[in-house]
Amino acid sequence: MARGPEAGHDPVLQDEPVRPARPLDAGQLVEIDSQASRTPWGAGRLEVALAAGAASRERVLVYEQQAGARAFLVYSTVMDEASLLYMAVAPRWQGSGIGRSLLVAGLAEMRREGARVCLLEVRESNGPARHLYRALGFRIDGVRRNYYRTATGREDALLMSLAL
Numbered sequence: 001m002a003r004g005p006e007a008g009h010d011p012v013l014q015d016e017p018v019r020p021a022r023p024l025d026a027g028q029l030v031e032i033d034s035q036a037s038r039t040p041w042g043a044g045r046l047e048v049a050l051a052a053g054a055a056s057r058e059r060v061l062v063y064e065q066q067a068g069a070r071a072f073l074v075y076s077t078v079m080d081e082a083s084l085l086y087m088a089v090a091p092r093w094q095g096s097g098i099g100r101s102l103l104v105a106g107l108a109e110m111r112r113e114g115a116r117v118c119l120l121e122v123r124e125s126n127g128p129a130r131h132l133y134r135a136l137g138f139r140i141d142g143v144r145r146n147y148y149r150t151a152t153g154r155e156d157a158l159l160m161s162l163a164l
């Protein structure tokens with residue numbers, strides 16, 4: 001990975017404060033996860049993704065400003081296919097462009113690693129996420145009926161993809 005001017009920062013894109021996550025980020029990321037999402041990933045799963053290192057296909061990227069994590073995303077890559085597994089922006093920073101910047105950086109990193117398509121699944125009711133994915137060019141390929149649990153029943157998952 002190309003290294004930026006600040007040793008130890010490993011920015012993914014030179015002008016974006018995005019870097020690979022480290023195990024020491026776990027506390028901040030678990031906090032963002034629990035505050036941002038109705039369906040958090042949870043500490044256990046996040047810690048596994050963070051600890052996995054080079055042997056794992058899962059990658060975690062952090063958006064950091066003033067030494068504080070604002071957002072993160074998790075993806076995995078198999079051959080030329082990347083899957084966006086999860087992303088979350090701390091509630092007080094939502095709507096300020098961080099999700100878009102982080103995802104743009106993540107897509108660039110997936111492509112740099114050889115992926116030619118990015119796949120994801122999103123709850124039909126998740127308007128902000130659907131808006132963001134559509135704005136970056138993702139298209140709906142299909143629907144998994146009643147895939148997710150909700151407080152009152154179940155809802156569909158939309159399957160989306162973007163050529164990288």
Ligand SMILES: CC(C)(COP(=O)(O)OP(=O)(O)OC[C@H]1O[C@@H](n2cnc3c(N)ncnc32)[C@H](O)[C@@H]1OP(=O)(O)O)[C@@H](O)C(=O)NCCC(=O)NCCS
Binds near residue numbers: 085089093097100
């Ligand atoms: C979905 C999420 C990642 C978006 O990140 P964000 O930083 O708030 O989004 P941005 O500020 O970069 O905005 C990106 C686009 O989405 C739109 N958007 C953001 N929040 C929105 C909202 N509440 N309602 C409608 N549109 C919204 C923005 O207007 C922007 O659109 P534009 O590019 O056409 O101007 C963030 O809201 C989040 O963490 N949500 C909770 C967890 C989650 O749902 N994760 C995704 C599924 S795994």
